[in-house]
Amino acid sequence: MFDPHAPSISAHKFEFPPDCGNPEVAILVCPKIKRPSQYRVLMLNDDYTPMDFVVHVLAYIFHKSTEEAITLMLQVHHQGQVMCGVYPYEIAETKVAQVTALAREEQHPLRCTMEKKS
Numbered sequence: 001m002f003d004p005h006a007p008s009i010s011a012h013k014f015e016f017p018p019d020c021g022n023p024e025v026a027i028l029v030c031p032k033i034k035r036p037s038q039y040r041v042l043m044l045n046d047d048y049t050p051m052d053f054v055v056h057v058l059a060y061i062f063h064k065s066t067e068e069a070i071t072l073m074l075q076v077h078h079q080g081q082v083m084c085g086v087y088p089y090e091i092a093e094t095k096v097a098q099v100t101a102l103a104r105e106e107q108h109p110l111r112c113t114m115e116k117k118s
């Protein structure tokens with residue numbers, strides 16, 4: 001039977017902060033907590049994707065204003081790549097997949113990648 005007053009690992013953790021320096025205790029109740037890694041999503045230049053398509057993608061997928069999207073598109077065009085945003089892994093992965101799918105639907109070679117932030 002469930003006894004709400006019985007000591008448990010979580011009750012112990014909250015009521016009696018353990019000595020996390022003691023490895024016998026630390027392995028059970030002192031999990032290492034890390035912030036999730038963040039990922040930059042980068043848009044890459046190519047010679048064939050139309051500029052207005054890239055502007056559309058930046059506005060639609062990355063929620064940029066038209067002005068911002070034009071500036072970013074021109075940056076990619078002149079400098080080779082630009083950062084569109086920083087996201088947790090799954091969001092970054094989804095944005096890359098969405099950009100790639102939209103581009104392939106229109107037979108454009110546009111490429112978008114992600115890289116882990118250090």
Ligand code: TYC
Pocket residue numbers: 043044045046047048049050051054073074076077110
């Ligand atoms: N360089 C392309 C052109 O001249 C335009 C372009 C811009 C392509 C940005 C990709 O990520 C890109 N049509």
